[in-house]
Each structure stands twice: as C-alpha cells, then as structure tokens.
Amino acid sequence: MNKLMAEKPITHHPAIVRPAQKQDGAALHDLIAACPPLDLNSRYAYLLLCHHHAQTSVVAKLDGVLVGAVTAYIPPTQPDTLFIWQVAVASASRGQRLGKRMLDYLFQEMCIPHQLRWIETTISPDNAASHKLFTSFASQHDAGCSITTLFTAENFGESGHEEERLYKIGPLDQRD
Numbered sequence: 001m002n003k004l005m006a007e008k009p010i011t012h013h014p015a016i017v018r019p020a021q022k023q024d025g026a027a028l029h030d031l032i033a034a035c036p037p038l039d040l041n042s043r044y045a046y047l048l049l050c051h052h053h054a055q056t057s058v059v060a061k062l063d064g065v066l067v068g069a070v071t072a073y074i075p076p077t078q079p080d081t082l083f084i085w086q087v088a089v090a091s092a093s094r095g096q097r098l099g100k101r102m103l104d105y106l107f108q109e110m111c112i113p114h115q116l117r118w119i120e121t122t123i124s125p126d127n128a129a130s131h132k133l134f135t136s137f138a139s140q141h142d143a144g145c146s147i148t149t150l151f152t153a154e155n156f157g158e159s160g161h162e163e164e165r166l167y168k169i170g171p172l173d174q175r176d
C-alpha cells in the first residue's frame, strides 16, 4: 500500500478502486491487451508503472479480477500536473461510470492533497468514449479543456499510428 492514498472502497459500485500495486502489473498488461485501441506496452513497463508510479495510478478490482485501471504520473517539468497515460475498463464493466469514478478517485486522493491544478491526457481523434470521459470530467469540475496536437502521425514514424491530441483540463478548483 502506498503512503499517499489509502485503500478506499467505492460503495455505489461493486468494484473496489485502490492505488496500483506491484502485484497488479501482469494483470494490468492483460487488461490493456484486451482494450483496443490502447497501445500495448511490455509487461516490464506495466510492472514499472505499478512500482514507480503506484502513487498516481489506480486499479479497480471486482471479485479479485482487475476490471479497470488508470495509469498516470507527474511529469518532471510540470509538478502541478497529473498526466494520465492510459485508462482502461474491461468491456463487461463499461458504461457503469467506472472510468469516471477512477478519475474522480485520482482527483480526490492525488490532485487535491498535492495541489495539482491540471490534468492532461492524449486522445486519438476517433476515440469518442475517451473524449466524452474527459470532457465530462472537465464539465463536472467547471474546468476548461483545451485540445491541441501533441504528437502528429509523423512523430510515430512508419507505424501508421494516428495523431495524439493533448487534452489539458483545468485549472482544477482545489475546494472540490
């Protein structure tokens, strides 16, 4: 258990949302593999995330099975920002506000105590669910949401990867 966020069950949803732990790394890899269009990284990368970035990443577990996760970190040059890398909810658990609840958990347990004023993420142009998840989060917090291109398709080389647009949400009201 990390020191900054206590395990806190969400009573109105069957999944338990809690900070990531090293033991979640392998299952996190498998969840991301089952959630296209997310880019799948190595098992080692997810172990590192659950180790070095456990304080800023959360998982949702239902009956011991990983059904959701948000991986995130504070960029070294932006100490007031939580950068969200990947959000994933297992297909059977979608549409039940689990994605939003994991974002709210990070906001309550990480952004407020650490006075983070901005949340950033990148989204590819055709990911409607992710666009709605983050714009809805911004509206809920009466925060702005600017959208610019962070990585062009050319930045990804010959991979055929779409561009990734940067969503910058904030400033976040610390009184929430």
Ligand SMILES: CC(C)(COP(=O)(O)OP(=O)(O)OC[C@H]1O[C@@H](n2cnc3c(N)ncnc32)[C@H](O)[C@@H]1OP(=O)(O)O)[C@@H](O)C(=O)NCCC(=O)NCCS
Binding pocket: 035, 036, 037, 038, 085, 086, 087, 088, 089, 090, 093, 094, 095, 096, 097, 098, 099, 100, 101, 122, 127, 128, 129, 130, 132, 133, 136
């Ligand atoms: C994106 C994803 C995490 C959303 O998870 P979820 O738990 O189903 O989302 P929620 O139930 O919390 O919904 C949050 C908002 O998004 C909307 N939404 C969810 N899925 C949607 C869809 N397919 N199309 C349009 N809107 C959608 C909801 O209506 C809700 O909006 P509201 O707050 O205005 O009512 C999930 O669909 C997923 O894992 N997709 C595959 C991986 C991915 O694309 N991840 C995001 C890129 S980082």
